[in-house]
Amino acid sequence: MSTPTIHSDALAQKLADSGLRNTPQRELVYDALLTKRDHPTADEVYARVKTQLPGISLATVYNCLETLVQCNLVRVVNFERAPTRYCPHLHPHAHFHDESTGATHDIELPDQLLAAIKAVLPSGYSADAVEITFRGKLPSPR
Amino acid sequence: MSTPTIHSDALAQKLADSGLRNTPQRELVYDALLTKRDHPTADEVYARVKTQLPGISLATVYNCLETLVQCNLVRVVNFERAPTRYCPHLHPHAHFHDESTGATHDIELPDQLLAAIKAVLPSGYSADAVEITFRGKLPSPR
């Protein structure tokens, strides 16, 4: 048989780069994301892929998505499902999430920058809130 | 007895403005957030408040936090616990979450703006990733 999905070449390449195997499940999951680019949830991807591969399991969909993220083919929108956190600091500000410690630090945002950020919205869009989160590792404390 | 917590006045005021009652639980929850500003989870707040009011329930902590958010005294950091979404669009971009429909749209970010955003980090900080999410309602479609 020929390639079962549309974008298998790029995927196969990236997988090989990471020393991972190409599988029909991975192809179909990636294809589902590329075919309808509406930021689906794992469950939605599961539903779509199932029409083509009825035997696939939800666990596999999660595994494949994780693999695609690790190969830099896919990004996660609501980063790592961590418990919601609460902040009594109301002045608009960003957060820096330190991946070494798990701590979250406030980062001040100049009003000017905030205005510039809101200005990128196409006309017709208006945002009630903007959430800006940096992720990275802080150098070990002095 | 006098006021059991430190910041009860501002809280009482805001609650009154919203037609809500002041309760010891709400005071203690708010106080926990103000006393240690480390963006705690609901569970962490629960643990802290429990030392002062052992009978409080986790459900009440969730309720109080929700109330404080509604009074504009507290902000949520990882907005609404929704399923993680996946995006095959790798070019740096922001997301607009339309609260009317639940849909998520890509928003392009000029490189220049992205650079300006990264520039607000204090020295010593370096971000592997920046997540920018707008939330709002889109006008009904034409």
Next chain:
DNA sequence: AACAATAGTTAGAATTATTCCAATTTAGAC
């Protein structure tokens, strides 16, 4: 080609954060 070693998939159980619900308690209005 057979065969081990490894990687991937599967179903279902387990976990975790959160919400819901029905019953009880509390606070403010009269």
Next chain:
DNA sequence: GTCTAAATTGGAATAATTCTAACTATTGTT
């Protein structure tokens, strides 16, 4: 003081995700 609505409580329910152990497929080796 009593009534009514609001708030709290404990426990059950839900939902997203992760874990586990068994099975399957693929690769490299002989």
